[in-house]
Amino acid sequence: MKNRNICLIGNPNCGKTTLFNSLTHSHQKVGNWAGVTVEKKEGKYFKDNNINIVDLPGLYSLNTRSLDERVVVDYLKNSQVDLIVNIIDGTNLERGLYLTLNLIKLNIPIIVAVNMIDQIRKNKIDFNPNRLSEFLGVPIVCISAKNNIGINNLVDAFYKDNKPTKNIKLLGLNNNDVYSMVDQNIDSIISNKLTLSHQKTKAIDTVLTNGFFGVIIFFVIIFLLYYTSLKLGGKLGDYIIDYLAIFSKTAEKTLVGCGVNVIAVDLLVNGVIKGIGSVLSFLPHLLIMFSLMTILEESGYASRVAFLFDKIFYKYNLSGKSVIPFVLSCGCTTTGIEATKIIEDSRERENTILLSPFLPCGAKTAVFGWFSYVFFDGSALISLFMYSLSIVVLLIVAKFLNRSAKTEGAFILELPVFRFPKIKDILSVLWLKIKEFLAKSGSVIFAISIIIWLMLNFGFKGYTYKNIELSFLYYIGNTIKYLFYPLGFCSWEASVSIITGLLAKEGIVETLEIISLSPQTLFTTPQSILSFMAFNLLCPPCVASISVAKRELKSAKKVFKMLGIEFLSAYGVSLVINFVGNIIKYDFGLILSLVIGIIIAIGFFLSLKSSVKNKCCNCKGCKNSNEIQNDVRLYERIGNGARRCLFSRRVDGR
Amino acid sequence: MFLSDLEDGEMCLVKKINLSGDFIKRLKDFGINQKSKIKIIRKSKNNCPVIFLVKNTFLALRSEDAKKILVEKINEE
Numbered sequence: 269m270k271n272r273n274i275c276l277i278g279n280p281n282c283g284k285t286t287l288f289n290s291l292t293h294s295h296q297k298v299g300n301w302a303g304v305t306v307e308k309k310e311g312k313y314f315k316d317n318n319i320n321i322v323d324l325p326g327l328y329s330l331n332t333r334s335l336d337e338r339v340v341v342d343y344l345k346n347s348q349v350d351l352i353v354n355i356i357d358g359t360n361l362e363r364g365l366y367l368t369l370n371l372i373k374l375n376i377p378i379i380v381a382v383n384m385i386d387q388i389r390k391n392k393i394d395f396n397p398n399r400l401s402e403f404l405g406v407p408i409v410c411i412s413a414k415n416n417i418g419i420n421n422l423v424d425a426f427y428k429d430n431k432p433t434k435n436i437k438l439l440g441l442n443n444n445d446v447y448s449m450v451d452q453n454i455d456s457i458i459s460n461k462l463t464l465s466h467q468k469t470k471a472i473d474t475v476l477t478n479g480f481f482g483v484i485i486f487f488v489i490i491f492l493l494y495y496t497s498l499k500l501g502g503k504l505g506d507y508i509i510d511y512l513a514i515f516s517k518t519a520e521k522t523l524v525g526c527g528v529n530v531i532a533v534d535l536l537v538n539g540v541i542k543g544i545g546s547v548l549s550f551l552p553h554l555l556i557m558f559s560l561m562t563i564l565e566e567s568g569y570a571s572r573v574a575f576l577f578d579k580i581f582y583k584y585n586l587s588g589k590s591v592i593p594f595v596l597s598c599g600c601t602t603t604g605i606e607a608t609k610i611i612e613d614s615r616e617r618e619n620t621i622l623l624s625p626f627l628p629c630g631a632k633t634a635v636f637g638w639f640s641y642v643f644f645d646g647s648a649l650i651s652l653f654m655y656s657l658s659i660v661v662l663l664i665v666a667k668f669l670n671r672s673a674k675t676e677g678a679f680i681l682e683l684p685v686f687r688f689p690k691i692k693d694i695l696s697v698l699w700l701k702i703k704e705f706l707a708k709s710g711s712v713i714f715a716i717s718i719i720i721w722l723m724l725n726f727g728f729k730g731y732t733y734k735n736i737e738l739s740f741l742y743y744i745g746n747t748i749k750y751l752f753y754p755l756g757f758c759s760w761e762a763s764v765s766i767i768t769g770l771l772a773k774e775g776i777v778e779t780l781e782i783i784s785l786s787p788q789t790l791f792t793t794p795q796s797i798l799s800f801m802a803f804n805l806l807c808p809p810c811v812a813s814i815s816v817a818k819r820e821l822k823s824a825k826k827v828f829k830m831l832g833i834e835f836l837s838a839y840g841v842s843l844v845i846n847f848v849g850n851i852i853k854y855d856f857g858l859i860l861s862l863v864i865g866i867i868i869a870i871g872f873f874l875s876l877k878s879s880v881k882n883k884c885c886n887c888k889g890c891k892n893s894n895e896i897q898n899d900v901r902l903y904e905r906i907g908n909g910a911r912r913c914l915f916s917r918r919v920d921g922r
Numbered sequence: 923m924f925l926s927d928l929e930d931g932e933m934c935l936v937k938k939i940n941l942s943g944d945f946i947k948r949l950k951d952f953g954i955n956q957k958s959k960i961k962i963i964r965k966s967k968n969n970c971p972v973i974f975l976v977k978n979t980f981l982a983l984r985s986e987d988a989k990k991i992l993v994e995k996i997n998e999e
Contacts, residue, residue, distance in 0.1 A: 328948075328951035328952065329947075329950075329951040331947050331948075331951070359978060360977070360978045360979055362953060362977045362978070363951075363952065363953050363977055363978075363979060366950075366951060366953070367951075443947075447950055447955055451957075460977075460978070462978060463978075466978065466980075469980065470963060470975075470980070473963070473964075473973070473980070474964075477964065477970075477973065479967070479968065479970060571982075575970070575971060575973075575982050576970075578970070578971055578982075578984065579968065579969045579970050579971075582984065588971075679971065679982075679983070679984050679987070680948060680949070680952065680981060680982070680983055680987075681971070681981065681982040681983075682952070682979060682980070682981055682982075683973065683980035683981065683982060684980075685980075
């Protein structure tokens with residue numbers, strides 16, 4: 269039999285992924301659709317390699333409004349699709365049918381798989397598959413992907429000679445008729461009844477979405493999430509580092525013993541193995557974090573969190589859905605930025621990507637731990653201060669970020685019925701994510717560690733023979749250290765560690781320990797230590813995060829904007845810390861800090877003003893809106909300039 | 923009467939949606955169009971989004987958007 273290309277399509281949360289996993293087992297590969305970051309999953313049917321199965325993104329209709337939908341429509345139109353398998357959540361049949369009718373209009377052979385048939389039977393819902401099949405003019409298979417019911421019937425249907433719909437009437441429907449067509453026929457197909465899981469979900473939600481208890485539960489869950497992943501993951505990561513250290517020592521001895529060039533051995537041991545080690549040591553933490561987050565996401569809890577926080581975040585030009593990326597960013601910025609995909613509104617999504625690096629990731633937390641141990645007798649207050657600082661700065665910067673037109677109603681959130689995720693599904697997600705992380709971020713970190721090694725071991729006179737003062741890194745550090753003079757730390761070691769921190773934040777401590785004999789002498793005042801820590805907290809993230817941000821933002825300009833914002837806020841905040849510290853102590857640095865502070869403040873204010881003006885000129889919302897008379901009058905009375913635009917936006921949502 | 927005015931547990935029929943075309947389309951995908959029946963689960967308090975049930979789906983909508991959906995209250999059957 270020739271190769272057949274089968275597409276799985278359905279609403280989000282309809283059980284599509286579970287079906288895909290049970291059809292393909294582990295024969296999957298994941299990638300991105302050309303040019304966009306929408307995930308593309310493909311696999312072969314595990315019993316027959318001639319059947320290629322494509323898992324398309326979950327979507328509600330084919331109105332080509334969002335990126336996901338456009339990807340699906342383009343794919344269906346431009347590729348050879350032999351069969352569409354449309355999965356519908358049987359407990360929510362009506363909504364699924366809107367998409368089905370859209371698909372039927374494409375005139376491609378199609379089978380409809382009604383999922384969760386066990387739920388329908390258990391709840392004694394009247395469901396008439398024959399009537400549905402008659403209405404749609406296509407074959408219907410009742411399945412339960414989770415409990416493996418009816419999967420064989422579905423597979424048998426793959427091999428039949430499938431045809432597009434027999435109900436010609438459906439082909440000519442326009443988009444509006446689709447909805448009324450479903451509305452007219454639904455009563456004869458299925459009885460409208462809430463299932464037991466709906467009732468349970470409703471009960472659970474009264475607690476989880478409660479403004480008080482919901483928030484408390486959220487913080488407890490998040491605490492447990494970090495605690496397990498940082499403690500357990502950190503411990504496992506330490507084991508990996510220990511083993512690698514032993515391994516690299518043995519390798520060094522053996523290779524040198526064999527008479528291999530010393531420089532080459534050093535590159536291998538301190539460059540390559542160390543680089544791989546820094547990636548691997550992070551892996552256990554990521555694994556635990558990913559799996560716990562996947563459980564929260566798949567079970568439906570993530571939507572509740574988005575609901576809880578929308579109220580606060582909306583005021584700061586963010587979406588309730590930004591919480592999830594932010595939470596993930598406290599573990600690792602790369603995962604946080606990747607998770608921004610769930611935010612539909614492009615503006616809110618961009619802002620979330622821009623702000624995620626402010627949060628202290630796992631590596632930064634470790635750096636703060638080291639600092640508070642070395643300089644402040646291990647005071648926990650220091651870490652608390654850093655966490656609060658990052659949140660305050662995040663919200664302040666968010667307020668000033670892009671405030672131009674919000675998409676109307678960008679926040680419509682489905683609160684899916686709570687379901688226990690299948691362990692197999694979680695493992696499969698986990699495996700794909702880890703593979704992606706190792707392939708993409710791993711290669712970047714690997715390359716960077718080699719570059720650092722070269723910079724540290726080579727200078728203008730060639731190989732430095734471990735004489736750091738001849739290396740490029742020393743020159744660079746000495747050149748840029750004056751930039752940090754107003755911040756209170758002016759040593760080449762600190763400057764270099766900021767650069768290596770760009771590669772990976774763990775590198776800060778590592779660098780300070782390697783290149784300076786006694787790190788304690790680098791910083792003279794407590795405020796300079798705090799300002800150094802704050803700078804590293806807020807300054808641009810590690811390269812891995814920047815590369816992910818580049819992929820998600822899809823524009824080099826926006827990445828530079830992000831880096832600029834982060835650098836400026838880091839510089840500003842550190843300046844303030846040092847300034848305040850100096851006022852308390854009163855010394856020469858005060859006058860210098862004051863002057864530079866004023867210059868930066870004026871610059872910041874001017875750029876802000878001009879950006880607000882520009883946004884207003886581009887905003888078409890003011891002139892075109894005539895939807896509600898009241899609102900139009902309101903904005904006219906308000907008057908001119910920025911205020912008018914802001915105000916009318918709030919009124920009509922543009 | 924708007925969707926935002928209803929109390930917990932009350933039912934209503936959608937009359938008119940004073941929103942842009944794109945958003946109306948999106949609401950339709952969730953089964954909200956004229957004459958669809960909505961049951962309020964949790965009314966919007968302190969600017970939290972409103973939660974309601976439409977066609978076996980729990981949805982949340984920002985209260986400012988809910989203020990633009992004109993509805994008619996009906997009695998529970």
